[in-house]
Amino acid sequence: MLAVVVLAIVGVVASGGVFLATGSERDGGRVSSVRPWSDPQPSAAATQDVRVGNALGAPVPQQSAAPVPRAVRDWVVQALPLEGDLVAAAGGASGRVRVGATASSEVTIALRDVVVAPGHPSVVVLLSQQVHGDGPSPGHVDIADALVELPADDASASIVLSDLSRIPTDVRSVVVADAASGVVLGRAVLLPA
Structure with a gap:
């Protein structure tokens, strides 16, 4: 017999959320556990303004050129x-x-x-x-x-x-x-x- 456990990830959209469902071959493909899938939240550092600097760390002035059609x-x-x-x-x-x-x-x-x-x-x-x-x-x-x-x-x-x-x-x-x-x-x- 195959001793390989099959992991199935199924995204189910129910009541506005996404759930992670797992199952294996041993339980006939039935869902053995369901838990809410949470979207990763950005860290505080990721939500801060990102500034571009030169190799010495000094800020580089931002150019405000209009887009060229x-x-x-x-x-x-x-x-x-x-x-x-x-x-x-x-x-x-x-x-x-x-x-x-x-x-x-x-x-x-x-x-x-x-x-x-x-x-x-x-x-x-x-x-x-x-x-x-x-x-x-x-x-x-x-x-x-x-x-x-x-x-x-x-x-x-x-x-x-x-x-x-x-x-x-x-x-x-x-x-x-x-x-x-x-x-x-x-x-x-x-x-x-």
């Missing part, structure tokens, strides 16, 4: 690099734009040979979903969405974005606008590089 991450990985000519709107700004990604998950916006018309002491740069052309009404942007403000006489620069949560989804163009009024001075439609 999946559409933005996909755009960075799949679409970049992109580039385009900065076309002047109402005679405002012209030049060349290239948007790329670095291995460290940063996005770079390189503005090259940018010329801004007189009367605009500084400009802001934005990434936009819109692809408006030039015309009698160049449009306005909310300068609160600007990535950077640059002096108009030295607007050729490289902008590095390490916080990708500031990038809108479905980016189609780079916009250069007057920093004071938000009037669009130029827009570069982004195409594969």
Whole structure:
């Protein structure tokens, strides 16, 4: 005969609780004992706040970066690099734009040979979903969405974005606008590089 004792653990949900039932081959598979199954309670140490520290035990500052939408991450990985000519709107700004990604998950916006018309002491740069052309009404942007403000006489620069949560989804163009009024001075439609 088999001298092996069979232990059967059966979770029975009855009256809101879980019970542990055991039995063996000798008692015909009948339940020989029933006792309440208790969920382990976390210790006091486990319920305290956990702080991350460095190797010396000093606390590491917590980063409060906003989550990056999946559409933005996909755009960075799949679409970049992109580039385009900065076309002047109402005679405002012209030049060349290239948007790329670095291995460290940063996005770079390189503005090259940018010329801004007189009367605009500084400009802001934005990434936009819109692809408006030039015309009698160049449009306005909310300068609160600007990535950077640059002096108009030295607007050729490289902008590095390490916080990708500031990038809108479905980016189609780079916009250069007057920093004071938000009037669009130029827009570069982004195409594969």
